[in-house]
Amino acid sequence: MNFSTFSILLFSLSLIIVSHAPLPTSGLTLHETICKETKENEARCLALLKEDPKIAAAKDITELTKLILKLALKKGTETQNFLKDMMKTDPSPDLKQCATTLYDGVIGSFKSALGELGEDDMTASYDAGVASDGPSTCERALNAAKTNPSIAAHDKDILLLSAIAFKSIEKLPS
Template sequence: MNPSLFFTLSLILTSYAIILPASGANLFDELCKKVNDNGRCLQILKADPKLVTAKNYGELSKYILQFALKKSIEGQNFLKGVMKTNPSSAAIKECATFDYDGVVGSFRSALGELKEDSMTASYDAKVSGDGPTTCDRALAAEKISNPAISALNKDIFLLSNLASFATDMLP
């Protein structure tokens, strides 16, 4: 057999092994091992039935980004509601507008780039984690402790990491 043909076939088979793992559960396990909160990771990923059906990293990336976008929009709406009940807080206003505008925009951009440029999609997914981090800092600076906002920020940050890890697995 021609050595260059053998090498080419090896590369093709290796890339399929990366793209097509055995099942959605294995995809979850691999992703969740990369984050610090494995239990919460599995809980979040299993919250959307569509995520369980992912057959490869392309589908998983798309589904995580769609789920993250949906959750970040819901989170921003929640924050806007908190802002209405607490209009004097500059930190909550920053979280609800500037920070989560960035989160939503980054997830939306990552989803749009997914088919064309997986590296840019991964970058945008990772950058979406900046919003919850900035929001947490703003709340801490005003000495605001709101467990619901903290949990939201933690989940969105986790989704950002998961989306970034998943898109990093794309060829």
């Protein structure tokens, strides 16, 4: 084999290896790459994902996606508990619906998405996206009732985590 053939072969092999590298280009970590795709929510995305130090250390997209879904599940449970605590002083039907039915759905969707990972990523993606239905409905109902604005911040975080999880699942290898 002459030198030019060997050089072309080595160059081609290098391109193949680089194109399949799991690390994102442009020097960003995996979670930063996902957050960049959330556009105007990038700063909040980074702040949310920073709550779990394991997320920044994720070695591949599969590990990252599992960690994101676990964080989303944790935040969904925390929000539901926050809403249930609020019900003690504000027993409105809208708040009750948010704290029970709607956030039961959020938590169930994130659990389902986590359970489907690796087995049926399409369903996991769907479940992660559907998790946004609860906070959207909750926010509309509570805005109409002019309830505590701090609930909106929780709802927005869950909506964002749903979008982040959806984007992360989309990047999983088929």
